[in-house]
Amino acid sequence: MVLANAYHLYLRPGTDIIEKMGGLHRFMAWDRAILTDSGGYQIFSLARLREVSDEGVVFRSHIDGSQHTITPELAIQIQESLGADIIMVLDECPSYQDNMEKVAESMERTHKWAERCQKAQTRRDQALFAIVQGGVFPELRRRSASYLTSLEFPGYAIGGLSLGEPRALTQAMVEETVALLPENKPRYLMGVGSPEEIVDSVARGIDMFDSALPTRVARNGALFTWQGRRNIRNAAFSQAEDPIEPDCDCYTCRNFSAAYLHHLFRCEELLAYRLATIHNLSFMNSLMRKIRDAIINGTFNSFRDSFSARYQPTDEKLRIAQKQKWLDSRSHGKIREG
């Protein structure tokens, strides 16, 4: 499944153009599943001069400063014309430093917006997922999950996490929330993440994830191995004849030595970013396949133990600093750091 973003596509190239081109699947020649996020997260992290009311949110584009108003109804209309298989409600994403009162107010608004999204939906071939909010407050998380499940959505996402809070807090909130979501519907943790967080979250009951991390860090030369992330720019790789992960059967690892990748990154060849991205996405696919197989075979706990015994997680401070750098560069109109 590919995730696309209603905020970005609405601003550029514009929903009308994608609709004219036959919808998002045809526009990008991808005939498998697509999920579109409503753009709530992007409006609250990228756009400028936001004014939120119960009606909706007024913001200025991070690209050209133009002013736009998005309501729950418009968020659905945009996503219906994009035509993804799974679409998301419009939600408000508070900062994780906000106090409980502010987060509660924002959560209530997200609940009302979720109901309006549900009513605004006209296409029945798209699955509309609700988004549980409530910040880092267990009580709010429980209220949000209870309320939204009463509305009977076909799937539930957990939003407002992985925003810079400590990983242990992310996992605590996941645990609080997931317990209240129906087991027979997809439970989707938004914006997560790293291999180690995915394994931990699956252990708590999460089924779906999305994250720019594997592609973003690939473009910076950080490649996944079963021992942890490796920076291919490191001089140690200049003469490495093996692929970056000898146990990987992706196009990159089947064909190229780590030394070749190292060389491409040093020369800033565009092929570097492509080969690294192919590897990291293949690694994530392989990880998810192993997880599914282990669950089916009833061996998930031992898989998790053996994964954790080998995989050295990325230093948490480094990870948060890298993500912040990326967010900063995006909100200044510079999408890419590589």
Next chain:
Amino acid sequence: MVLANAYHLYLRPGTDIIEKMGGLHRFMAWDRAILTDSGGYQIFSLARLREVSDEGVVFRSHIDGSQHTITPELAIQIQESLGADIIMVLDECPSYQDNMEKVAESMERTHKWAERCQKAQTRRDQALFAIVQGGVFPELRRRSASYLTSLEFPGYAIGGLSLGEPRALTQAMVEETVALLPENKPRYLMGVGSPEEIVDSVARGIDMFDSALPTRVARNGALFTWQGRRNIRNAAFSQAEDPIEPDCDCYTCRNFSAAYLHHLFRCEELLAYRLATIHNLSFMNSLMRKIRDAIINGTFNSFRDSFSARYQPTDEKLRIAQKQKWLDSRSHGKIREG
């Protein structure tokens, strides 16, 4: 056939590393033909603080300023360890504004270097091509061609053209030179070029070409069509449902509208550069296939007429200015302009 460059590879990652990795074919996982240029052209266009003597050339790397000496013997040794299928003699490339005396002196040196390269060659599985020099002086071109053909190389290149001189002068020099090169050996025009120049040069007897133009202009959004180059960034393409060239069967044109490519370029998505490069290289392959078929069928002249009737050449001043901008950016260590 892929062209690689001994100058670049010698400086980075270093010949020793490529040799250790099993040679250039294996290093870049390309099992078809490779040609390496000796680096003569790069030393005279990219490197700094050059001192040329009959012995060889001393220069400083454009990357880190380190000092190096390349002799004809070393140029062969480097290319033997890289292991390409076709290798080139070390040549001196004068500026096209140099006077006849200077160009003649440089040509004589290139001749001596060619002989030394021939003697230095130890591998018999690589075809060593000579390079005809002589600037824009017909008399020198004839002398260079006569002298080098007397040495019996397996193939002959024409160097020192497409350096900013008017296109008519390039073609006049090609015509002078090619007439003296044996018809039963490959005749290779270095650094050319655009579709229109290739058609004109084939008409004069050229068999082989190399140029960064198709990939370089692709990264700037200039895409070949049978009507001429089109800039995909142009607003006219924002709603274009057809591929950039409906008569093209490349991966890009089979799958994507011009509007999608336009969108990717506007968003500076890395995929833009890849899809545009695939298209332009496919276009060049298709052009060469049509040329070969027409020659075999004895219809090359009518092919050339119908090509020229449709294809609008790029404005010559624009073309030279773009190339100069690229050369400038490279010699300042900024490889890519996109």
